[in-house]
Amino acid sequence: METIKRQLDEKLKGLKIAKIKVLNKKSFIGEAKEIEGKTVCGVGRRAKITLIELNNGIYLAVHLKLTGQLIYREKSGKEKTLVEENSGPFAIKELPNKFTRVIITFDNNGKLYFNDLRMFGWIKAVREIGEIAKEKLGPEAIDETAFSLDYFHQVLAKSRKPIKLVIMDQTKIAGVGNIYANETLFRAAILPSRPANSLSNKEAEKLRGAIIAVLNEAIRQKGTSDKDEAFRQISGKKGNFQKFLTVYGRAGQACPNCGKIIKRIDLGGRGSFFCPACQH
DNA sequence: CGGAGTGTTAGTCG
DNA sequence: CCGACTAACACTCC
Numbered sequence: 001m002e003t004i005k006r007q008l009d010e011k012l013k014g015l016k017i018a019k020i021k022v023l024n025k026k027s028f029i030g031e032a033k034e035i036e037g038k039t040v041c042g043v044g045r046r047a048k049i050t051l052i053e054l055n056n057g058i059y060l061a062v063h064l065k066l067t068g069q070l071i072y073r074e075k076s077g078k079e080k081t082l083v084e085e086n087s088g089p090f091a092i093k094e095l096p097n098k099f100t101r102v103i104i105t106f107d108n109n110g111k112l113y114f115n116d117l118r119m120f121g122w123i124k125a126v127r128e129i130g131e132i133a134k135e136k137l138g139p140e141a142i143d144e145t146a147f148s149l150d151y152f153h154q155v156l157a158k159s160r161k162p163i164k165l166v167i168m169d170q171t172k173i174a175g176v177g178n179i180y181a182n183e184t185l186f187r188a189a190i191l192p193s194r195p196a197n198s199l200s201n202k203e204a205e206k207l208r209g210a211i212i213a214v215l216n217e218a219i220r221q222k223g224t225s226d227k228d229e230a231f232r233q234i235s236g237k238k239g240n241f242q243k244f245l246t247v248y249g250r251a252g253q254a255c256p257n258c259g260k261i262i263k264r265i266d267l268g269g270r271g272s273f274f275c276p277a278c279q280h
Numbered sequence: 281c282g283g284a285g286t287g288t289t290a291g292t293c294g
Numbered sequence: 295c296c297g298a299c300t301a302a303c304a305c306t307c308c
Contacts, residue, residue, distance in 0.1 A: 001287095026302090048288080065288045067304080089305065099304090118303045120288065134290060161297080170289080177287050224287070228306075231287060248287095269299080271285075 001048045001175075002142070002215075003223040004070055007234040008112075009043035011072050012052065016040075016107040027101035027116060030125025034058055040106075046129060047137045047174035060104075061124045061132045062114070068121035071095060071113045072234040089117055090229050092236030117230070133170070141175040142215050152208045156196045163199060164192035165268045167211065176211060179224055182248040182273050184210040191279045192272045193265065217241065247273040 016039045022028045038054040045051060050070070052060035062070060071092055089099065095113050096103060102114040102123055114123055126132055138155075139146030155172045156163075167173055168181045176184070185192050187210040190203055199207065218224055223239025225231045226249055231239055246256050248271075251264035255275035265272050 063288080065302095066286060068287095116303095117305065118286085120302060159296095168288095179287055226287075228286070268297095270288090 001045055001050055001064070002219050003239065004064075004234055005043050005045040005050050008050065008052065008070065008072065011110070011234065012040040012106070012112070013042055014040065015110065017054070017104060018107050019105045021103040021105070022101070023096070023103070024101040024116075024119060026119060027114060027121065028123050028125075030123075034125050035060060047133065047140070047170050048177065049132055051129065057127060059126050059129065061126050061129075063121050063132075064116070065118070065120035065122075067099075067117040067230045069099075069113070069115040069230065069232045070234055071115065071232060071236050072110060073113070074108065074110045088228055090232065092232065135171045137170055137174045138172045139174065141173050141211050142219075144212060147173060147208070147212070149205055149208055152204055153201070156199055156204055159196040161196055162193045162267050163190060163196045163207070164270075164272055166196040167207070168268075168270075173211070175215065178270050179226065179245070179248045180211070180214055180218065182271075183246060184214045186247045186274060186279060187214060189279050192267055192274055217244065247275060249273065 017035050019036060020032045035054060035058060038056050041053045041055050043050065043052050048063060050062040073095060097115065099115040099117045100113050101116050104112040124132060139151065141147050155166065159166050164181050164185060167176050168178065184207060188203065188207040190207060218241040221239060221241035222233055223231050224241040225238035226242040226245065229238055233239060247262050250262045251273055253262050255262055255278055258275065258277050260275055260277040262273055263276050
């Protein structure tokens with residue numbers, strides 16, 4: 001999301017919204033007239049929510065959930081086809097496509113396409129950030145000051161839940177999803193099933209460092225487009241971090257560190273991957 | 281064909 | 295308050 005936020009900020013800042021076209025009612029919550037004619041001041045992010053800030057105090061808040069995409073085109077999709085090899089339902093071959101739910105047109109004739117296969121995602125027009133997430137969000141994981149080691153110790157001490165669920169809990173730490181949770185735990189050599197309050201101070205410090213490092217590396221690689229490749233940069237191109245994944249989605253394959261077989265278990269209904277030899 | 285799995289999170293129930 | 299489970303939905307893979 002940070003990748004998308006940065007790219008949108010660069011492209012949309014200063015543009016005026018000419019029109020919003022809602023192809024799937026549930027994908028847009030708000031009034032078109034509140035945003036049409038308004039100018040984008042900038043684009044921000046909170047947890048996994050992108051915030052397009054307008055000059056009337058309204059934010060267009062976007063949550064992509066599992067299969068959402070935000071694709072920006074200055075020219076029509078036909079004129080500017082993506083060169084990159086593309087296949088599957090998330091390939092950007094034409095725009096709009098069958099998964100396009102909302103189209104926002106700007107005064108430069110550029111268009112922002114909100115594609116969302118499963119339709120879990122949404123765009124909400126809100127006055128305050130508090131309206132978007134039901135529960136309070138924790139500090140941003142990549143904000144090293146807010147996500148302090150001291151704060152992390154406090155969070156861990158309060159929970160006996162598997163550590164993986166705790167670092168993915170947006171009300172405790174904002175911005176860590178399933179892929180990155182798996183990767184950070186591997187890097188910190190901690191089993192995903194370990195009760196949060198069983199981590200030593202040393203492990204907590206290592207894990208915090210791994211979270212910050214992995215997220216920053218993923219941002220440098222412009223996101224992770226694994227397997228079905230739902231994640232796309234706003235150009236429609238894939239990210240690159242999937243090339244550096246160590247355990248996520250690799251059940252049955254050799255651990256890159258020791259060669260033992262990567263295992264998969266279910267935690268909180270999410271696939272959890274780990275090396276039974278390297279992680280303790 | 282059936283069932284599991286899919287970068288998420290809110291709601292319900294005990 | 296917690297933890298466990300489910301739903302929202304569409305599609306691919308085995």
